[in-house]
Amino acid sequence: MRKGGDVPLPVSSAREAGLLKRALAIAGMGYWQSAGPDSQTLWISPELASLYGLATAEGVIAVDAIRGRYLGTAADDLHRGLLLCWSEGLPYRVEGQYRHPDGRVIDLSVHGEAERDAAGRVVAVSGIVRDVSEEKAVLRSFAASEQRLADFISTASDWCWQTDADHRLLPNALPAEKNTAIQTIAAGHVARWDLPYLPEDRDAMARHRADMEAHRPFRAFTYSLIGPGGDKATIRTSGKPVFDENGAFQGYRGTASDVTKRKATEELLARRTTALAEAQRLGRMGSWHYRLGDAQVTWSEELYALTGYDAATLDMSHANILSHFAADDAARLQDMQKQVLKSGGATSADLRFRCADGRVGDFAVNCKADVVAGRIVGVIGLVQDISERKLAHRQLEELAFTDPLTGLANRTQFKRTLTTMVGRALLEDCFGALLLIDLDRFKEVNDSLGHAAGDELLCRVAGLLRQQLGAEAFIARLAGDEFAVLIERPTRHDDMRELADGLIALISGPLDLANGEAFIGATIGIAKLPEDGATTELAMRHADLALSMAKETGRGRCMVFETEYAEAVEQRMILARNLRYAIEQNELHAHYQPQVELATGRVIGFEALLRWTHRERGAISPAEFIPVAESSGIIVDLGLWILREACRQGRAWLDQGLPPRAIAVNVSPAQFWNLDFETAVSAVLAETGLPPHLLCLELTESLFVDQSEHQISRTLGALSALGVRLALDDFGSGYSSLGYLTRLPFDRLKVDRSFVDGVSTQPDKRKLLGGIIALSRGLGMSVVAEGAERPAEVDVLRELGCDVVQGYVYSRPVTPDMAPLVAESIERSPLGEWSRRPARLERALPTVAALTV
Numbered sequence: 043m044r045k046g047g048d049v050p051l052p053v054s055s056a057r058e059a060g061l062l063k064r065a066l067a068i069a070g071m072g073y074w075q076s077a078g079p080d081s082q083t084l085w086i087s088p089e090l091a092s093l094y095g096l097a098t099a100e101g102v103i104a105v106d107a108i109r110g111r112y113l114g115t116a117a118d119d120l121h122r123g124l125l126l127c128w129s130e131g132l133p134y135r136v137e138g139q140y141r142h143p144d145g146r147v148i149d150l151s152v153h154g155e156a157e158r159d160a161a162g163r164v165v166a167v168s169g170i171v172r173d174v175s176e177e178k179a180v181l182r183s184f185a186a187s188e189q190r191l192a193d194f195i196s197t198a199s200d201w202c203w204q205t206d207a208d209h210r211l212l213p214n215a216l217p218a219e220k221n222t223a224i225q226t227i228a229a230g231h232v233a234r235w236d237l238p239y240l241p242e243d244r245d246a247m248a249r250h251r252a253d254m255e256a257h258r259p260f261r262a263f264t265y266s267l268i269g270p271g272g273d274k275a276t277i278r279t280s281g282k283p284v285f286d287e288n289g290a291f292q293g294y295r296g297t298a299s300d301v302t303k304r305k306a307t308e309e310l311l312a313r314r315t316t317a318l319a320e321a322q323r324l325g326r327m328g329s330w331h332y333r334l335g336d337a338q339v340t341w342s343e344e345l346y347a348l349t350g351y352d353a354a355t356l357d358m359s360h361a362n363i364l365s366h367f368a369a370d371d372a373a374r375l376q377d378m379q380k381q382v383l384k385s386g387g388a389t390s391a392d393l394r395f396r397c398a399d400g401r402v403g404d405f406a407v408n409c410k411a412d413v414v415a416g417r418i419v420g421v422i423g424l425v426q427d428i429s430e431r432k433l434a435h436r437q438l439e440e441l442a443f444t445d446p447l448t449g450l451a452n453r454t455q456f457k458r459t460l461t462t463m464v465g466r467a468l469l470e471d472c473f474g475a476l477l478l479i480d481l482d483r484f485k486e487v488n489d490s491l492g493h494a495a496g497d498e499l500l501c502r503v504a505g506l507l508r509q510q511l512g513a514e515a516f517i518a519r520l521a522g523d524e525f526a527v528l529i530e531r532p533t534r535h536d537d538m539r540e541l542a543d544g545l546i547a548l549i550s551g552p553l554d555l556a557n558g559e560a561f562i563g564a565t566i567g568i569a570k571l572p573e574d575g576a577t578t579e580l581a582m583r584h585a586d587l588a589l590s591m592a593k594e595t596g597r598g599r600c601m602v603f604e605t606e607y608a609e610a611v612e613q614r615m616i617l618a619r620n621l622r623y624a625i626e627q628n629e630l631h632a633h634y635q636p637q638v639e640l641a642t643g644r645v646i647g648f649e650a651l652l653r654w655t656h657r658e659r660g661a662i663s664p665a666e667f668i669p670v671a672e673s674s675g676i677i678v679d680l681g682l683w684i685l686r687e688a689c690r691q692g693r694a695w696l697d698q699g700l701p702p703r704a705i706a707v708n709v710s711p712a713q714f715w716n717l718d719f720e721t722a723v724s725a726v727l728a729e730t731g732l733p734p735h736l737l738c739l740e741l742t743e744s745l746f747v748d749q750s751e752h753q754i755s756r757t758l759g760a761l762s763a764l765g766v767r768l769a770l771d772d773f774g775s776g777y778s779s780l781g782y783l784t785r786l787p788f789d790r791l792k793v794d795r796s797f798v799d800g801v802s803t804q805p806d807k808r809k810l811l812g813g814i815i816a817l818s819r820g821l822g823m824s825v826v827a828e829g830a831e832r833p834a835e836v837d838v839l840r841e842l843g844c845d846v847v848q849g850y851v852y853s854r855p856v857t858p859d860m861a862p863l864v865a866e867s868i869e870r871s872p873l874g875e876w877s878r879r880p881a882r883l884e885r886a887l888p889t890v891a892a893l894t895v
């Protein structure tokens with residue numbers, strides 16, 4: 043560096059003039075001088091002449107030549123400035139555009155100044171002219187760019203802001219905005235965190251403040267302001283710090299925009315999305331959609347939750363999603379989708395889908411065409427988890443199809459299964475059997491040990507059946523003590539009889555129950571499938587028929603259905619039809635069998651027994667037609683007929699002056715239950731005039747089967763109150779519950795023929811009979827022994843203390859005309875003689891045998 047540069051060198055005035063000229067040229071300046079306020083000329087320096095592009099005469103030039111080239115008001119401004127400078131001595135500066143003779147328009151800056159004498163008078167005015175075209179061009183382009191920016195800003199919804207180094211926002215003209223909250227920012231002079239913003243933005247604002255105080259740039263910071271009127275404005279702003287050339291922090295500059303509406307829309311959308319997700323979660327419902335042409339299916343969050351799959355890992359290809367459905371259901375879903383794509387409609391189905399944990403869940407799937415602007419673009423749907431509902435449904439179904447006591451299938455389920463099996467047996471090559479199992483003596487257990495024991499027994503039997511038959515058989519409890527078993531076998535030759543006998547052996551015998559020991563048995567009827575059951579009804583009817591046959595031939599056995607049974611049933615049906623007409627056709631009669639009191643030898647009564655003389659078949663035994671009458675319900679009419687007939691006859695005998703003798707009439711359980719029985723009896727007594735104490739109603743123990751003791755007791759009590767006598771018939775032939783005898787108002791006990799038969803030769807029977815007689819006497823009942831055929835039997839009966847004997851030994855049942863004669867004949871013989879000389883009967887009454895049937 044040159045040391046002398048700091049000290050100016052001494053220069054001559056000529057040299058000075060030269061330097062000045064050069065400086066003027068470098069600065070693009072020229073010099074001028076005015077001769078006087080009214081002078082028409084100016085002196086201008088050669089630099090100025092060259093600047094103006096005008097020729098001068100020795101530097102002198104006409105003022106008008108110059109002024110005429112200035113554009114706009116500049117010429118007038120120059121004139122005014124020069125005059126004022128001469129008159130007042132005021133300096134002036136005029137900037138104007140000058141049309142150069144070469145055609146260019148240049149920007150010139152004219153400066154004028156007065157020169158004063160010692161007295162302060164203006165003696166001269168001179169000045170400089172400078173070419174400012176370049177500066178002006180820069181300024182003009184700067185102004186244009188500023189204008190452009192201003193235009194952008196004024197038309198944009200955003201605005202710019204800046205702060206000072208203390209983060210105070212500088213006042214800012216915001217775009218015209220009604221929002222008072224925004225006007226708060228425009229007012230400026232506060233840091234953003236000192237503005238009135240929403241309390242929930244506090245944390246975000248604190249982080250924002252930390253950013254700004256650390257002079258970090260920020261983007262899209264969003265906060266909400268509250269205006270003085272309570273109106274809210276949400277603002278989103280971005281900014282960056284500004285530093286001067288020395289790195290000193292100057293403040294922030296940035297842009298901001300009012301996103302109140304957008305925020306509200308965003309919030310609404312977010313709320314709706316959350317609500318939808320929540321609703322889906324609550325309803326255990328997910329949604330899905332599939333756009334035509336897309337490789338992927340889209341699921342809602344809840345659908346992932348429902349199925350347990352991870353959104354990040356599940357292969358969402360259509361094929362993979364389909365593969366998770368149960369086989370038939372995948373095809374069903376595809377059909378549904380095809381259908382809605384074709385129709386543009388909607389459809390739904392319950393489908394099974396394999397979830398992530400391996401469980402196959404039940405889902406209700408809805409399918410709807412996704413239609414945009416009238417065009418089907420895909421399929422959308424809803425999926426609801428209905429596993430719980432299905433489970434409940436299945437449980438309900440199970441309840442509806444299960445016997446709650448034993449857990450076996452119930453009748454409804456049994457019928458369904460039987461129908462399926464019958465269908466299969468017919469269509470496919472398989473064979474089966476339907477076994478109907480009826481427990482013997484179940485009622486006895488129920489009555490003697492109580493209902494709880496009965497229930498326990500049924501459960502035990504169910505358990506035995508299950509254990510014996512295992513999974514290969516379908517077991518059901520149809521009602522009460524009736525069970526059914528369905529077995530399907532590949533061959534026809536399986537011996538079902540053997541299997542049934544096995545079951546009977548298993549069930550029969552003593553069973554230890556909580557309340558005591560029970561002895562039960564079982565009877566089984568079998569129908570083979572398909573031959574004995576082309577329909578469910580036939581299979582049932584045939585098995586039932588086989589069961590009835592087995593029961594009739596003496597319980598504790600099994601019978602396989604045979605066509606003959608059906609024929610027998612057919613016969614019984616014909617018989618039942620004929621029996622209906624028998625009353626009208628007068629084919630029915632009553633016969634009377636005397637009852638002899640051993641102590642007196644008197645005939646104390648007759649048992650009325652029905653007789654039917656069929657017009658073609660002749661006499662039909664009651665043993666044959668009574669069961670038919672009972673099963674067909676005809677017994678109700680028959681019973682009433684014989685009751686009336688017997689009472690009428692009894693009254694007639696009284697009217698004939700014969701000694702009063704009781705009339706015993708048999709009553710069927712069906713009569714007992716089907717009619718208001720006691721009313722019918724009292725009506726018949728009133729109608730016929732038979733004294734009630736001369737009517738004895740004979741009831742069998744079958745009455746107690748499946749009837750409540752309470753009901754029996756009520757009707758018997760009512761009959762007893764009428765004065766009618768009650769006898770328990772056939773005692774010892776069925777199950778003889780002594781309980782009934784102690785509780786029900788029976789007057790007499792009719793000991794079954796089987797006890798009497800052989801009593802004279804078998805000591806055991808004699809003992810048993812002796813016991814029964816002692817017991818009934820103890821209970822205040824008289825004893826009638828039925829079916830004594832031999833005098834020896836009568837002897838024993840007398841010894842045992844039996845009251846009355848009814849049997850062939852005295853007489854068979856005879857016609858009403860014969861009955862008084864027979865009675866008289868019996869009574870005429872010395873006490874006990876009659877029975878010991880049966881031959882006398884034939885001699886005395888040769889016609890009796892002919893009259894009896």
Ligand code: C2E
Nearest residue numbers: 651652664665668684708709710829830831848849850851
């Ligand atoms: P039951 O009421 O026990 O009648 C007695 C049956 O034993 C009668 O048979 C009678 O003829 C027969 N009997 C009497 N003494 C002897 C004998 O010493 N030896 C033999 N072997 N049998 C004897 P019946 O008349 O054939 O009646 C059979 C059953 O039909 C009756 O048995 C009764 O249960 C029923 N029955 C008859 N008539 C009626 C009726 O009007 N209504 C109802 N519901 N049942 C009737």
Ligand code: MG
Nearest residue numbers: 649708740771
């Ligand atoms: Mg009887």
Ligand code: MG
Nearest residue numbers: 771772792828
């Ligand atoms: Mg009897």
